[in-house]
Amino acid sequence: MEVATVNSPLEKLVSLQEFPQIKRRRALRFDFLRTCYARLTNNNIAFKKMNRTYIDALNEITLPAISTVEKRVIDDLKSNGIAFADFSEFFSANFFNVIQDCFYTYQAEFNRNNTSAKSGKGAYLDTVHKAHTFIKNDSASAYLSEPAFAHIASQYMSMIPRFVGSSFWHTRVATGCDRIYSQLWHRDYNDRMLVKIFLYITDVGPQEGYLEYVTGSHGRGPLGQKFDRIGSDGYRAYPNNMEVDKLVAKLPVIKLNTLNSTQKNGHSAPWSNKPSVIQCIAPKATLIFADTFGLHRGGFVQEGHRDMIMITYSTHFNIHKPHFSVSQGFANELNPFMRMAFGISAK
Numbered sequence: 001m002e003v004a005t006v007n008s009p010l011e012k013l014v015s016l017q018e019f020p021q022i023k024r025r026r027a028l029r030f031d032f033l034r035t036c037y038a039r040l041t042n043n044n045i046a047f048k049k050m051n052r053t054y055i056d057a058l059n060e061i062t063l064p065a066i067s068t069v070e071k072r073v074i075d076d077l078k079s080n081g082i083a084f085a086d087f088s089e090f091f092s093a094n095f096f097n098v099i100q101d102c103f104y105t106y107q108a109e110f111n112r113n114n115t116s117a118k119s120g121k122g123a124y125l126d127t128v129h130k131a132h133t134f135i136k137n138d139s140a141s142a143y144l145s146e147p148a149f150a151h152i153a154s155q156y157m158s159m160i161p162r163f164v165g166s167s168f169w170h171t172r173v174a175t176g177c178d179r180i181y182s183q184l185w186h187r188d189y190n191d192r193m194l195v196k197i198f199l200y201i202t203d204v205g206p207q208e209g210y211l212e213y214v215t216g217s218h219g220r221g222p223l224g225q226k227f228d229r230i231g232s233d234g235y236r237a238y239p240n241n242m243e244v245d246k247l248v249a250k251l252p253v254i255k256l257n258t259l260n261s262t263q264k265n266g267h268s269a270p271w272s273n274k275p276s277v278i279q280c281i282a283p284k285a286t287l288i289f290a291d292t293f294g295l296h297r298g299g300f301v302q303e304g305h306r307d308m309i310m311i312t313y314s315t316h317f318n319i320h321k322p323h324f325s326v327s328q329g330f331a332n333e334l335n336p337f338m339r340m341a342f343g344i345s346a347k
């Protein structure tokens with residue numbers, strides 16, 4: 001599997017299951033009805049109902065035993081909303097070079113095709129690859145569909161999770177000097193529980209846009225109820241940053257690069273049982289697992305740049321469209337658990 005290739009558009013694709021919320025929301029023609037629907041779905045009963053098939057399916061399926069590293073990541077995610085690992089704990093170290101090559105192949109293609117003026121998030125971010133097409137014998141497909149990641153998400157969410165997609169980001173110094181969009185504290189509003197897996201492709205130093213996370217601000221954490229979780233239209237919005245800043249100012253700030261490897265997880269981590277801000281300053285090949293419903297921000301590059309790959313798993317409650325395609329050949333090789341995670345109907 002260790003070959004760097006770019007997806008072929010020629011393969012036959014399978015159709016993927018939609019998220020029910022998106023489908024229903026689209027069907028509602030008036031803002032008023034959409035708001036009512038959104039407010040109705042923002043409760044635990046609706047959340048469980050919408051996910052019922054996926055919750056039950058996890059109990060019915062036999063998964064391989066959870067490895068020590070997977071268990072560590074799951075436990076840390078449950079306790080703090082974030083967990084750390086090194087790429088080499090999941091893959092051969094050489095495979096990192098292959099994935100790095102994939103990143104730069106996509107970036108070269110992006111640079112060839114994108115000459116337009118940069119607006120919105122484009123002011124500080126190039127999405128060099130996004131709508132991935134999963135095909136056989138392709139390294140990027142193999143990395144992005146790593147079953148261990150899906151297992152972690154499933155144990156964290158207590159259901160078969162849904163793969164939403166991936167983004168390959170080149171983040172650079174912005175044209176303005178203030179933080180904008182995801183550089184500001186926010187909760188990802190598309191679901192109430194998410195697992196994002198960030199892989200640093202470059203070393204991320206203090207000037208290079210490290211991710212920051214408030215531990216304990218995930219849904220089940222002690223700060224999980226803080227701030228506006230449901231906007232006035234029923235769809236969650238960015239919280240008021242002045243309010244978040246006030247809370248954050250009271251928390252200890254921990255720079256990840258000041259810790260040794262044993263202090264980055266479990267009870268020896270300085271944030272264990274103590275809400276804190278982690279500044280994820282870390283070398284390339286660092287894997288960060290985060291429930292981004294928890295408060296986070298990042299990508300505020302002041303010098304140099306940051307290259308990173310992000311994978312997103314959500315529940316079935318998501319209001320963002322999945323952004324990926326799956327070829328028939330790739331789908332045929334997935335086990336029932338991964339087929340369900342990818343939203344592919346049973347064989």
Ligand SMILES: O=C(O)CCC(=O)C(=O)O
Pocket residue numbers: 171182183188196209210211212292296297298299310
């Ligand atoms: O670029 C970053 O570090 C922030 C990422 C982020 O906000 C997100 O993925 O939701």
